[in-house]
Amino acid sequence: MVANPPIDEIHFSMEPDVENVPGPRTEQLLERQQEIDSNAVAYPRRIPVALKDAKGATIRDVDGNTFLDFFAGIGVLNVGHSNPYVLDGVHEQLDEITHTVDFPTEARIEFIERLNDIAPDGLAGKSKVVFGGPSGSDAIEGSIKLAKHNTGRHGLLAFEGSYHGTTAGALSLTAGKAYKEGYGPLLADAVHVPFPYSSEPGPSGDVETFCPSENCCQDGTCARALDAVQRKFEGSYGGHESPAGIWVEPIQGEGGVVVPPAGFLEGLRDIADDNDALLIFDEIQTGFGRTGEWFAAEHWDVTPDAMTMAKGIGGSGLPIGAMMYHERYDTWGPGGHVGTFRGNAPAFVGGIRAIEYIESHDLLAHAREVGSYIRSRFRELAEEAPEITDVRGKGQFTGVEFEVDGEPSKSLVEAIQRECYHRGVLVWYAGRHKSVLRLLPPLVLTQQQAEVGMDIITDSIRGVLADHDR
Ligand SMILES: Cc1ncc(COP(=O)(O)O)c(C=O)c1O
CATH class of the missing domain: 3.90.1150.10 (Aspartate Aminotransferase, domain 1)
Structure with a gap:
């Protein structure tokens, strides 16, 4: 077609x-x-x-x-402003029904199916999708609940340079001080460690001696970051209980379009596995084709436990936020993460049509x-x-x-x-x-x-x- x-x-x-x-x-x-x-x-x-x-x-x-x-x-606007193919479907849906909370509609079910089709390998066919509120920040809030609920722990680990949104939980993960000064205290035990960034040189020389990853990529900034993450989990004087999860943008957006070295996400995957923590990729800015793959994590072939999405996924610019997570973490009950706008039928159709448009061209x-x-x-x-x-x-x-x-x-x-x-x-x-x-x-x-x-x-x-x- x-x-x-x-x-x-x-x-x-x-x-x-x-x-x-x-x-x-x-x-x-x-x-x-x-x-x-x-x-x-x-x-x-x-x-x-x-x-x-x-x-x-x-x-x-x-x-x-x-x-x-x-x-x-x-x-x-990944498929452009007012894309006619996307808008045709959105207009039709607007005339039929818009607000449906989480009652099933053709649009809702098809959109979840299509998200599953384009999901990274380790999530495709084995995932669930939750819609809470219509923003990226809300999707992050959902991911914080998911990690806490599944681990019984409350600490959060994120990175210097990160941006995860502005609601209280998301703001705790966001690193930019300008966004949070004057609004504290936020969530307890949210810690930030260095993100590998070539403009902030890390140690040189034999980095393999302290890199905790089995597949060290020899990049000093990466080894330093992974070492800092591991110490937050495993260091007996790391300062906090082990975090419930690791939140990371596969490519930092607000932080300066910072692309991590080859071994970084894989190293995070290992540390999360070793410590029964969830690895959450924030694909809100990098997702839905932005980086030339459906999701940026695919560049490194690493599967997260959960993935937050918003921005482009509604296709037309109508607001919608979502989280996809591995089905093994679907342990919460009805109301685990909710909101009045937990999905929006025209935005679902916009998302489906955007996927079709991207594939078709x-x-x-x-x-x-x-x-x-x-x-x-x-x-x-x-x-x-x-x-x-x-x-x-x-x-x-x-x-x-x-x-x-x-x-x-x-x-x-x-x-x-x-x-x-x-x-x-x-x-x-x-x-x-x-x-x-x-x-x-x-x-x-x-x-x-x-x-x-x-x-x-x-x-x-x-x-x-x-x-x-x-
Ligand atoms: C990586 C990332 N996470 C989360 C958010 C927050 O999304 P929203 O502004 O829709 O709440 C943004 C927004 O720019 C973002 O770029």
């Missing part, structure tokens, strides 16, 4: 068309927003755009400017190809721009790290983001020091759009660096 239309027919255009942004209508809406909306509003402070409509990898503001969208709703392979092209353009630029100290990522998930005089440079990334916006490309940032340019374009970004977008992004970087050097 072909899910029409093809990807080159679902955008406003192949290139941006902007004039003196922000325009007058945008200014007006921003002003009105500032008067009545919450001080917690954050995104328009970085990109002053007021949105009107969007198609595929393009987005239009209220003044009629068209942008190329390398941001995609912070990783939500081989978008995982496409994301790998176009994403590699994007990173190759940054690597080429790095040869003339020593401020670019690392280019990393997988599929349509790219991070570019910037430094000035050996220090991470937040201001460069801010200036680059602003310049790209003025030239018609929306990009985002990430990182411990906000010094990483983060690109998460939809998987439907065409090669032509990638070329046009990268010409603009690389020219913007050149321009910002030239101003900076003056």
Whole structure:
């Protein structure tokens, strides 16, 4: 079955068309927003755009400017904005029934079946899916309950640089201090250990002597991280009871698109097994095709006990959160994890249709190809721009790290983001020091759009660096 239309027919255009942004209508809406909306509003402070409509990898503001969208709703719109194939199904479902709590509907059951079809090998056909509330944070809350319920322990282990959401349990796992300062105390005994990260060099030399993994990948940052995890479980003076679970983003998103070395997830799998703890992969940002596989864990062939999902899984941008877990942990009773919006029929249909669209157009392979092209353009630029100290990522998930005089440079990334916006490309940032340019374009970004977008992004970087050097 072909899910029409093809990807080159679902955008406003192949290139941006902007004039003196922000325009007058945008200014007006921003002003009105500032008067009545919450001080917690954050995104328009970085990109002053007021949105009107969007198609595929393009987005239009209220003044009629068209942008190329390398941001995609912070990783939500994997099959693009307003994908016609997805929306047809969503509209039909909207007319039939929307809110169904957890009564069975064709849409709910089929969506769970389809999630099972695309699940990593160790979970496919042996898993359960739970829907609680319609957000990633809620899925994380569900995973905390699952780990506590199945181990009888309450400690949680996560990583420096991590982001897992903002509800109390999820916030306990999130590492960014800015999100949690002033809101404590959060959950007791939530600990954070280093994530392997090349910009925070680990020990060198014979790392095998202290790496607890049987298959040491010889990476010092990885050995240090695994050693720290193991000590939290097995060290008699580790400071806490053994954690109930390990929460990890297979590729850290907010932390700076940090891709771990080869042995890391496998090492975590071993430590969790040795200590009867659950290994939970947070695939909320990396899932649903973003990295060129359905789930990022598949790059390393490691199966988690549970996997949290949200963002892209509703296909159309309708909110939905879910957790898939191995059936052996389905020990809780009715009400184990619930919420009024425990599933949403149009979002289920959007998710099913998005899976069909991705399969029909081989978008995982496409994301790998176009994403590699994007990173190759940054690597080429790095040869003339020593401020670019690392280019990393997988599929349509790219991070570019910037430094000035050996220090991470937040201001460069801010200036680059602003310049790209003025030239018609929306990009985002990430990182411990906000010094990483983060690109998460939809998987439907065409090669032509990638070329046009990268010409603009690389020219913007050149321009910002030239101003900076003056
Ligand atoms: C890896 C990860 N986990 C959890 C969350 C929280 O999801 P939500 O904002 O839907 O609560 C996010 C959101 O950005 C995320 O990127």
